[in-house]
Amino acid sequence: MTKKERGNFGSKLGVILASAGSAVGLGNIWRFPYETGNHGGAAFILIYLGCILLLGLPIMIAEFLIGRHSQANTARAYQILAPGTQWRWVGRMGVLAGFLILGYYSVVAGWTLEYIFEAVSNSFAGKTPAEFSSFQSFSSNPWRPALWLTLFLLATHFIIVKGVEKGIEKSSKIMMPTLFIIILILVGCSVTLPGAGKGIEFLLKPDFSKVDGNVFLGAMGQAFFSLSLGMGCLCTYASYFSKNTNLTRTAFSVGIIDTFVAVLAGFIIFP
Numbered sequence: 001m002t003k004k005e006r007g008n009f010g011s012k013l014g015v016i017l018a019s020a021g022s023a024v025g026l027g028n029i030w031r032f033p034y035e036t037g038n039h040g041g042a043a044f045i046l047i048y049l050g051c052i053l054l055l056g057l058p059i060m061i062a063e064f065l066i067g068r069h070s071q072a073n074t075a076r077a078y079q080i081l082a083p084g085t086q087w088r089w090v091g092r093m094g095v096l097a098g099f100l101i102l103g104y105y106s107v108v109a110g111w112t113l114e115y116i117f118e119a120v121s122n123s124f125a126g127k128t129p130a131e132f133s134s135f136q137s138f139s140s141n142p143w144r145p146a147l148w149l150t151l152f153l154l155a156t157h158f159i160i161v162k163g164v165e166k167g168i169e170k171s172s173k174i175m176m177p178t179l180f181i182i183i184l185i186l187v188g189c190s191v192t193l194p195g196a197g198k199g200i201e202f203l204l205k206p207d208f209s210k211v212d213g214n215v216f217l218g219a220m221g222q223a224f225f226s227l228s229l230g231m232g233c234l235c236t237y238a239s240y241f242s243k244n245t246n247l248t249r250t251a252f253s254v255g256i257i258d259t260f261v262a263v264l265a266g267f268i269i270f271p
Contacts, residue, residue: 008242014169015237015245017176020257022233024179026108027226032262033269035218040210041202045263047216051223052259057251059229064247067238074232077239094232101231106156110148114138164240183261186268196271203270226258 009015036044070077075095079088118124118134138144159167190196228234241247 008164008240009169009245010165011169012245012250014165014173015241015250016253016257017172018168019234019237019250019254021172021176022237023226023228023254023258024176024261025228026105027222028258028262029265032222032226033266035222036203036266037270038210039215039218040207042204043206043208043211044215044219045266046206047211047219048222049259051216051220052227052255055220056223056227056229057255059224060227060234060251060254061247063229063235064238064241064251067235068241068243068245068247071239073239074235077235091232091235094230094235097231098233106149106152107145109152110145111135111138113148113152114144180261183264183268187264190268190271193271199270200267203266226262227255 009018032048035048038044066077066081067074070080072080073095074091076091078091081087159171161167162170191200224230238247241250
């Protein structure tokens with residue numbers, strides 16, 4: 001596809017939601033509360049915010065610049081900008097990283113579809129707490145996990161083949177607001193639980209006694225993982241940005257949304 005034929009996102013909101021959709025995921029909802037709980041609560045959050053500002057956002061802007069200027073996917077972008085050099089391997093490693101991440105993300109997404117099906121079909125009704133967790137029987141089943149994995153990959157394929165504007169952007173405008181609504185409902189339910197105040201205090205009260213070099217490394221790793229840096233997604237998305245897209249503003253918008261979801265996940269988990 002030539003540069004003139006290459007499509008673009010249809011709106012600024014679509015750019016932000018699609019980029020945020022790439023960033024927001026397991027890193028926010030699962031890994032961030034885990035790291036926060038192990039590394040001093042709000043102390044970890046403060047260090048994480050510093051890593052976002054000093055490292056995450058500048059690298060995100062750099063990936064945006066590379067993608068938009070090259071007008072190519074991450075496998076070709078570095079080769080176009082630095083022909084005849086070894087920089088091409090940076091893009092190829094990004095593709096490999098994305099491929100490996102898809103390997104476990106699609107499995108976890110399949111689990112999620114299974115639980116959505118059980119919830120919609122009211123399969124949880126009347127079960128005791130011991131019976132409620134049916135993951136062991138589900139994961140040991142020879143065909144059910146594979147079925148949901150296949151359905152998830154087919155749904156992903158269906159969205160992608162429809163293109164950037166009619167596929168990725170359109171689905172992001174539906175699914176990202178839906179995600180925010182679900183998270184806000186869960187936060188409301190969580191903070192009204194008996195004894196929720198102790199969990200909120202644990203989250204918001206910094207414990208600097210637990211801060212050491214590993215905490216800084218953990219916060220930096222969380223920033224990279226949470227913002228989808230170094231795996232080719234943002235660079236490829238940016239190749240579909242229009243020339244009028246403000247890259248700095250887009251990066252800050254994605255960073256704010258990403259951090260907001262991560263902190264809200266803490267308000268869901270700790271109470």
